[in-house]
Amino acid sequence: MTPDLRQFRYFVAVAEELSFTRAATRLMIAQQSLSQQITALERNLGVKLFERDSRGTRLTDTGALFLPEARAALARADEAVAVVARARRGEAGELSLAFLATTANHLLPPIVRAARSRLPSVSVLTTETAIGSLVDGVLDGSFDLAFTRPPQVPGLASHTIATEQVCAVLPAGHPLADRAALSLADLAGERWVMTPRSSWEPWHRAFDESFRAAGFSPQVVARDASVQGFWAWSRPGSG
Missing domain, CATH: 1.10.10.10 (Winged helix-like DNA-binding domain superfamily/Winged helix DNA-binding domain)
Incomplete structure (x- = not known):
């Protein structure tokens, strides 16, 4: 025995x-x-x-x-x-966290540091991905938590942790570049670079509604899913 x-x-x-x-x-x-x-x-x-x-x-x-x-x-x-x-108690194991590239520098680091400080027995695993994959990953259980943007998605609980202003990236020397604030209507005649519609349709529908409210349909000259791509396209003559 x-x-x-x-x-x-x-x-x-x-x-x-x-x-x-x-x-x-x-x-x-x-x-x-x-x-x-x-x-x-x-x-x-x-x-x-x-x-x-x-x-x-x-x-x-x-x-x-x-x-x-x-x-x-x-x-x-x-x-x-x-x-x-x-x-x-949720104080051990792994926490899979997904984020957008645009949140990596200012939003993600302090939150991950706080999580690791308060829950030292929890391994925080981070994954950068596109917004569509991010939302789908939470829905199918691939990710436990994600930093995303509006609109809200049915079936997911969401909490606002930061509010950001929307900014327009314009080529240096553009007539509107020195303006302190712009309305969407101010950009009606510009050439637009946007993310692919396939990246996340609900997000694009929200933009479509904003464009309709501003009274125009944007002239989209390119679509790029990366932050680096947006900066490249903002050069004079590109978008």
């Missing part, structure tokens, strides 16, 4: 107290029950762990060898229980 962790705890208590009486008091059990469990442990292991005589209780050589192993086994068992408890 394999010894159980309770017997390990009883053995460690007796080994540390070198007294069955004190160990029983510490464990809050009857001394007779403690003696029976130690005897059962010795029988299961096939060795004698303690010597008991008129001078008291002392470990045998085998008992002395067994003591650090029993302590290690108990510590490992306690840690296993603690890991499960942390996981139950």
Whole structure:
């Protein structure tokens, strides 16, 4: 019969107290029950762990060898229980976080640092992806959490953590480049570079509604999914 962790705890208590009486008091059990469990442990292991005589209780050589192993086994068992408890509270395991390239520099780092500081047992895994893949990944369970943009998606809970102004990227020297603020209507005659419609249709529908409200349909000369691409297309003569 394999010894159980309770017997390990009883053995460690007796080994540390070198007294069955004190160990029983510490464990809050009857001394007779403690003696029976130690005897059962010795029988299961096939060795004698303690010597008991008129001078008291002392470990045998085998008992002395067994003591650090029993302590290690108990510590490992306690840690296993603690890991499960942390996981139950959401404080252990992995957190898969998806983000857009436009959030990588200013929004992502402080949030990841805070998560790792508050939840040191949680591995935070980050993935940069396009907005459509980001939303789909949360819906199908590939990602636990994502930093995205409006509009809201049915079936997903969302919370606003930052509000940003929309900006227009214009070539240097453009007549509108020095303006402190622009309306969408101010850009009606410009050539537009936008993300592919396939990247996330709900996002483009929101833009379409804004364009209609401003009274024009944009002249889209190129579509690019990358931030670097937008900067390249903003050169004079491109878009």
